[in-house]
Amino acid sequence: MTVQSEFQEREVRVEQPSRYFKFLVARDGAMLGLDDAQGLLLSDEADDRVIWDVDHDGLKHVASNRKISAELKNGNCSLEVAGNVEIFNIEHGPEKLPSEYLAHLKREGWVCLTCILNADIVKSLQRVAGSDAYEHLTMNNDSPKICQDVAVGRAISEPVSLWLIRQYMETRDLHLGHPPGFAVLRPYDGESPVQGWHSDIPYIPSVGGNLVADRKGPIKAVQRNVCVSDFNKENGATAYKLGSHSADNPPPEWNPARNGGPPNARPYSGPEADVVEAPAGSIVLYDARTWHRAGFNHSNRKRAAMLQSFQAADVIPKRDTRPVCKRWQATPAYEQLNLRQQREITELLMNQPDTPT
Numbered sequence: 001m002t003v004q005s006e007f008q009e010r011e012v013r014v015e016q017p018s019r020y021f022k023f024l025v026a027r028d029g030a031m032l033g034l035d036d037a038q039g040l041l042l043s044d045e046a047d048d049r050v051i052w053d054v055d056h057d058g059l060k061h062v063a064s065n066r067k068i069s070a071e072l073k074n075g076n077c078s079l080e081v082a083g084n085v086e087i088f089n090i091e092h093g094p095e096k097l098p099s100e101y102l103a104h105l106k107r108e109g110w111v112c113l114t115c116i117l118n119a120d121i122v123k124s125l126q127r128v129a130g131s132d133a134y135e136h137l138t139m140n141n142d143s144p145k146i147c148q149d150v151a152v153g154r155a156i157s158e159p160v161s162l163w164l165i166r167q168y169m170e171t172r173d174l175h176l177g178h179p180p181g182f183a184v185l186r187p188y189d190g191e192s193p194v195q196g197w198h199s200d201i202p203y204i205p206s207v208g209g210n211l212v213a214d215r216k217g218p219i220k221a222v223q224r225n226v227c228v229s230d231f232n233k234e235n236g237a238t239a240y241k242l243g244s245h246s247a248d249n250p251p252p253e254w255n256p257a258r259n260g261g262p263p264n265a266r267p268y269s270g271p272e273a274d275v276v277e278a279p280a281g282s283i284v285l286y287d288a289r290t291w292h293r294a295g296f297n298h299s300n301r302k303r304a305a306m307l308q309s310f311q312a313a314d315v316i317p318k319r320d321t322r323p324v325c326k327r328w329q330a331t332p333a334y335e336q337l338n339l340r341q342q343r344e345i346t347e348l349l350m351n352q353p354d355t356p357t
């Protein structure tokens, strides 16, 4: 039975941008930037310094408004940096400056990087998930997703979201809590048990010996949900209680199945909850304390997401990601990445918690 106040979450909609800034990417993956003294530099960090606008008469550095003359040809350009001539690929970038996203993340505890992944990456992620145009395919669970397609690594190493997570957590030293997985949500049949409201590790009990972290202590993890399909309320976009990172745990009545109700009792889906509706290729970053759950998929199609947990150095990951790293390094999906991407992901998979001395 559906009660009247069910499926009434507030929709928070982000629209498809009409234009995007660009990255200028060197062969090894470093990004061209402009420093405070207006000198060209190469950086692996996607802060405001590496964001460009490109038009018919050249390049404009967005943060400083400075124009650089360069000949643009076939999607690339060559420029002299520190005495060396480098060829840069002009690549899809964010809709906004990284500092704007950071201000939102710090203020609200979440942010959406709308359509930050390009259309080719999105298509390949959909193929891995068996969703959207690849709905007829079944996801292959025999090997880690990162080994199956280079697009998975490209999504993990998306540089603006990595910069934002490190800024928000005030540390460079992060690891992934599990190998990136896909959450493929099938149409809801109205009666099967569904996921309840939760925060993420380490704010909930978990395997491996983590103590449940103090919600008022230093921030220990940020989640990154990649919208592989378009996300909307109808197809089960993730539901959040936005702002709950600074509150206590969800009230028991939001999770009746865990609080004396039948196992298939539906979690709260009234107007106090929010769903973030965003086009495929968007990345939602949120403080791991934020209450959230999968939505109810009322469509007749699968809805796919790629989920990752970025954890501080002292958090014990849910799974040891090092064996997956070794397997991935032997695949073409590793070879096809640039050096920056290979280094970032290797670090995120190989870093392990600090051991007490």
Ligand SMILES: O=C(O)CCC(=O)C(=O)O
Residues within 6 Å of the ligand: 183, 185, 200, 225, 236, 237, 238, 239, 292, 293, 294, 295, 305, 307
């Ligand atoms: O599938 C979803 O929409 C979100 C699931 C999620 O973020 C989680 O399980 O922590």
